[in-house]
Amino acid sequence: MRERAIPEATVARLPLYLRSLAEMTDRGMHTVSSEGLADAAGVNSAKVRKDLSYLGSYGTRGVGYDIEYLIYQISRELGLTQDWNCVIVGVGNLGHALANYRGFSARGFRVAALVDADERKVGERVGELAIEDFEDLERIVKERQVSIGIVATPAVAAQDAADRLVSAGVKSILNFAPAVITVPDDVSLRKVDLSIELQILSFYEQRKAALESLRRGKRLTASAAKSTRP
Amino acid sequence: MRERAIPEATVARLPLYLRSLAEMTDRGMHTVSSEGLADAAGVNSAKVRKDLSYLGSYGTRGVGYDIEYLIYQISRELGLTQDWNCVIVGVGNLGHALANYRGFSARGFRVAALVDADERKVGERVGELAIEDFEDLERIVKERQVSIGIVATPAVAAQDAADRLVSAGVKSILNFAPAVITVPDDVSLRKVDLSIELQILSFYEQRKAALESLRRGKRLTASAAKSTRP
DNA sequence: AGAGGCTTGTGACCGCATTCTCAAACTCTA
DNA sequence: TAGAGTTTGAGAATGCGGTCACAAGCCTCT
Missing domain, CATH: 1.20.5 (Single alpha-helices involved in coiled-coils or other helix-helix interfaces)
Incomplete structure (x- = not known):
C-alpha cells in the first residue's frame, strides 16, 4: 500500500471515525472491530477497513483495532495534534453562532479573531473576543498565525473576503456564504450551503x-x- | 435519455445553477451558454450540459439556454414551485442563527416552528416565532404541514429528535448535530457538520x-x- | 500443540461520475 | 441561400470509489 495517497472520500470519513472512536473510549472500550466502528459511523465494514488501511496496518487480525492507538493515528494524519487558529470573516447571524460554537475548540480549532467590514460592529464583544476591522485582516492573520479563514459574509462580499484572506496568506477557507468563490490552486476551499x-x-x-x-x-x-x- | 433518473451528483448541482441563473436575470441577461453558466457556477461546461440534458433538451444549439425557462425547469424539478414548511428542533446557538437566516425564505422554505426540549426556553420569542415544547412536535408537524425537520440539538439528543420527527411523519431531515443518526429508508437525510x-x-x-x-x-x-x- | 473461530488487509470487480469528442442543429452575414 | 461560426446533446473512454470475497494471521480453548 502506498504511503501518501489517501483518497478524498476517505479523508472526509476520517473525522467521522474519530468521533465514533472518542465516544467509545468515553464508554470505556479499548478495542473495536471494523464492523463495530462501521455501525457507529454509519458506513459498512469493508469501507472502514479499506479507509484505515490507507493509514497503515494498525489492526490485529482476529481482534480488531486498538481504539486509543487508532485515535492517535487518525489525529496525526488529520493534523489534529496541533492547534489551528481560525478567523471568522463576517459576524452576522451565522458568524455569531459560529463564534460561540463549542464544537471547534474540542478538536483543536481556536477562533482567534472575528472581523467585519461594518464599522458599527467593530468593538462589539462576542464571547471572549471583540469584533475587529476587516481592514486589519492581513495584520491579524500574520500576528496570530491564523491558518484557516471562515467566510460568513453576505454573498456579495464573499469573494472579496476570500481574496483578502488569500493575500494575507491563508491557505484554507471554509465558505458559508451562498456564493461561488474562486481561489488559487494552492488554497483549499470547502463550502457549506444551507x-x-x-x-x-x-x-x-x-x-x-x-x-x-x-x-x-x-x-x-x-x-x-x-x-x-x- | 431516460425520463426519471437524475444522478445524485447532478441534483446536488442544480441549486448551484439556479443561483447563478437568478443572478444573471438580475443583471438583465436573457440567454447563457453552457460555458457561461459553468464559469458562474464554478464547474466545467461539459458537466453543465450533461446535467441539464437530464432535465430535457432545453437548450438551442448555436445559442445557448433561455435563462428564464431554465430557471422554471430547474425549479420545477427541484420542487421549488411550492413552499415547504420546516421545523427547527433545538434552539441553541445554531438553531437561533438558522431561525433568523434570510436565505431560507428566498427559495420557498418557511420556518414554521421552533421547538426545544428545555422548558425554560419554551415561550421565548425568536424573530416572529415563539419557541414551543418538543413534546408538541407531532401536533405541530401535523397542524402546520411541516415536511422538513432541521435538527440543531446537541449530539446526544439528535437521534431522539430524528426519531420523533420520523414518527410525526416528516420524510426529510437536515442534521446539524455532530452525531450519526439513522432513519428509515423512506426518509431522506442530509448532514452538515462544521x-x-x-x-x-x-x-x-x-x-x-x-x-x-x-x-x-x-x-x-x-x-x-x-x-x-x- | 493443534484445531477452530474471528477479523484484518487487499486484490478483483462493478458501477457511477466526469471528461472528451464530435456530429447535428442553430444563427448570422453576405 | 450558402457558408462560416457557435453551441448543444450524447456516445465513448477514463478514473475513482464502493463492494465482494477470501487468504493470511491472530486468539482462545481444549
Whole structure:
C-alpha cells in the first residue's frame, strides 16, 4: 500500500471515525472491530477497513483495532495534534453562532479573531473576543498565525473576503456564504450551503410525492398523470 | 435519455445553477451558454450540459439556454414551485442563527416552528416565532404541514429528535448535530457538520506543510523560496 | 500443540461520475 | 441561400470509489 495517497472520500470519513472512536473510549472500550466502528459511523465494514488501511496496518487480525492507538493515528494524519487558529470573516447571524460554537475548540480549532467590514460592529464583544476591522485582516492573520479563514459574509462580499484572506496568506477557507468563490490552486476551499441542502431535500421530497401519486393513479384509474414531457 | 433518473451528483448541482441563473436575470441577461453558466457556477461546461440534458433538451444549439425557462425547469424539478414548511428542533446557538437566516425564505422554505426540549426556553420569542415544547412536535408537524425537520440539538439528543420527527411523519431531515443518526429508508437525510469540514481542511493544510518541508529539505540546506507554484 | 473461530488487509470487480469528442442543429452575414 | 461560426446533446473512454470475497494471521480453548 502506498504511503501518501489517501483518497478524498476517505479523508472526509476520517473525522467521522474519530468521533465514533472518542465516544467509545468515553464508554470505556479499548478495542473495536471494523464492523463495530462501521455501525457507529454509519458506513459498512469493508469501507472502514479499506479507509484505515490507507493509514497503515494498525489492526490485529482476529481482534480488531486498538481504539486509543487508532485515535492517535487518525489525529496525526488529520493534523489534529496541533492547534489551528481560525478567523471568522463576517459576524452576522451565522458568524455569531459560529463564534460561540463549542464544537471547534474540542478538536483543536481556536477562533482567534472575528472581523467585519461594518464599522458599527467593530468593538462589539462576542464571547471572549471583540469584533475587529476587516481592514486589519492581513495584520491579524500574520500576528496570530491564523491558518484557516471562515467566510460568513453576505454573498456579495464573499469573494472579496476570500481574496483578502488569500493575500494575507491563508491557505484554507471554509465558505458559508451562498456564493461561488474562486481561489488559487494552492488554497483549499470547502463550502457549506444551507439553502442548497434544503433544495436537495426538496427534490427527493417532491419525487417521493410524485411517485406516490403515480402509484395511486395507476391503481385507481381515476386521475391522469400531471406532467407529460412535450 | 431516460425520463426519471437524475444522478445524485447532478441534483446536488442544480441549486448551484439556479443561483447563478437568478443572478444573471438580475443583471438583465436573457440567454447563457453552457460555458457561461459553468464559469458562474464554478464547474466545467461539459458537466453543465450533461446535467441539464437530464432535465430535457432545453437548450438551442448555436445559442445557448433561455435563462428564464431554465430557471422554471430547474425549479420545477427541484420542487421549488411550492413552499415547504420546516421545523427547527433545538434552539441553541445554531438553531437561533438558522431561525433568523434570510436565505431560507428566498427559495420557498418557511420556518414554521421552533421547538426545544428545555422548558425554560419554551415561550421565548425568536424573530416572529415563539419557541414551543418538543413534546408538541407531532401536533405541530401535523397542524402546520411541516415536511422538513432541521435538527440543531446537541449530539446526544439528535437521534431522539430524528426519531420523533420520523414518527410525526416528516420524510426529510437536515442534521446539524455532530452525531450519526439513522432513519428509515423512506426518509431522506442530509448532514452538515462544521467540525468535520474544518478537520478536512486541516488534513490538506498539514499535508501542504509536510510537502513543503520535504521539498525544502531536499533542495537546499538553508532557507527556501517563499512561494513556488507547483 | 493443534484445531477452530474471528477479523484484518487487499486484490478483483462493478458501477457511477466526469471528461472528451464530435456530429447535428442553430444563427448570422453576405 | 450558402457558408462560416457557435453551441448543444450524447456516445465513448477514463478514473475513482464502493463492494465482494477470501487468504493470511491472530486468539482462545481444549
